[in-house]
Amino acid sequence: MQPATKSVLVYDYTLRIFHWMFAGSLTGALGLALLADEHSRLFSWHMLLGIIAGFMLLLRLVLGFVGSKYARFSRMPVRPSQIIAYARGLFEGGARRYVGHNPGSALAALAMFLTVPLLLATGLVAGREPWEDVHGFLGYALLSLIGLHLAGLAWHTVQHRENIAAAMVSGRKVGLPNEAISSAHPGWAVACVIGVSAWIGGLLSNHDAAGAKVRVPLTGLTIELGKNEGGEPKREKEKRKHRDGHER
Numbered sequence: 001m002q003p004a005t006k007s008v009l010v011y012d013y014t015l016r017i018f019h020w021m022f023a024g025s026l027t028g029a030l031g032l033a034l035l036a037d038e039h040s041r042l043f044s045w046h047m048l049l050g051i052i053a054g055f056m057l058l059l060r061l062v063l064g065f066v067g068s069k070y071a072r073f074s075r076m077p078v079r080p081s082q083i084i085a086y087a088r089g090l091f092e093g094g095a096r097r098y099v100g101h102n103p104g105s106a107l108a109a110l111a112m113f114l115t116v117p118l119l120l121a122t123g124l125v126a127g128r129e130p131w132e133d134v135h136g137f138l139g140y141a142l143l144s145l146i147g148l149h150l151a152g153l154a155w156h157t158v159q160h161r162e163n164i165a166a167a168m169v170s171g172r173k174v175g176l177p178n179e180a181i182s183s184a185h186p187g188w189a190v191a192c193v194i195g196v197s198a199w200i201g202g203l204l205s206n207h208d209a210a211g212a213k214v215r216v217p218l219t220g221l222t223i224e225l226g227k228n229e230g231g232e233p234k235r236e237k238e239k240r241k242h243r244d245g246h247e248r
């Protein structure tokens with residue numbers, strides 16, 4: 001087969017919009033978790049951004065079944081034989097080049113898709129032990145996955161001499177004409193932007209900053225922000241740990 005030398009369209013607008021909104025909301029949620037005081041008003045945004053990332057993931061799950069070619073879960077090369085062959089290629093050289101996701105990037109993406117719902121579930125009860133620790137652990141696990149994702153992109157750039165980072169902006173990667181998707185689906189993207197903006201607008205208009213709570217659109221769920229739901233308040237717990245330490 002003739003080696004591919006030209007770039008072709010592989011990621012449509014919707015997948016690219018999803019990527020940057022998912023990356024942005026997770027970076028914001030992680031940044032605030034690590035930098036903001038959890039009793040501050042700013043910390044509410046840690047939770048709001050986490051909830052937004054969860055909504056983006058719902059959109060991605062739909063794309064995984066009905067989206068364009070390389071967005072579909074069925075196209076992700078994650079069979080054990082594909083993973084083993086790819087890993088061997090990484091160490092021995094000559095790893096096969098994939099037009100869509102390669103086994104490494106597909107595994108990292110799937111691991112992120114699994115970690116985010118677990119973060120949401122444990123975030124809701126993060127005031128109770130052991131969930132606070134489990135939630136923190138999952139947060140650091142996600143941070144490591146993002147690190148691996150970025151390292152994988154750097155490795156691909158060097159190994160295949162292709163500026164892969166640009167693929168999530170232009171939607172294009174090196175491939176053969178018959179490997180390209182037929183359209184960037186601007187109509188889907190517009191519908192998706194309208195739907196996502198309406199949902200985020202609904203979330204933010206239901207955000208009661210003074211009362212530190214939010215009602216999540218379409219779910220009827222009200223979430224307390226910045227408080228430890230049902231558990232021992234963090235400050236009380238710290239005081240108790242401090243007291244216990246002195247008594248011992």
Ligand code: HEM
Pocket residue numbers: 015018019022023024026027060071099100101102105106108109112146149153164165166167168
């Ligand atoms: C910081 C947080 C980030 C997160 C959470 C994240 C997450 C993801 C996910 C989930 C995918 C899979 C896409 C899908 O099928 O839905 C992906 C792919 C990709 N991301 Fe990111 N990403 C991040 C940062 C970045 C950055 C900074 C860049 C560029 C510099 C980038 C470039 C790409 C590219 C090029 C792909 C496609 C890789 C391939 O073709 O195999 N990502 N990312």
Ligand code: HEM
Pocket residue numbers: 026029030033034038046047048049050051053054116119120122123124126127132135136139140142223226227228234
């Ligand atoms: C999905 C994205 C999320 C990420 C990446 C994330 C990450 C983290 C991390 C790393 C911490 C620990 C910070 C530290 O070391 O002190 C943390 C704390 C916390 N998170 Fe999240 N989180 C997310 C979503 C949520 C959501 C949706 C909620 C609630 C609705 C939430 C509630 C909390 C609470 C209450 C704490 C403080 C726990 C405590 O120490 O009492 N998080 N988060």
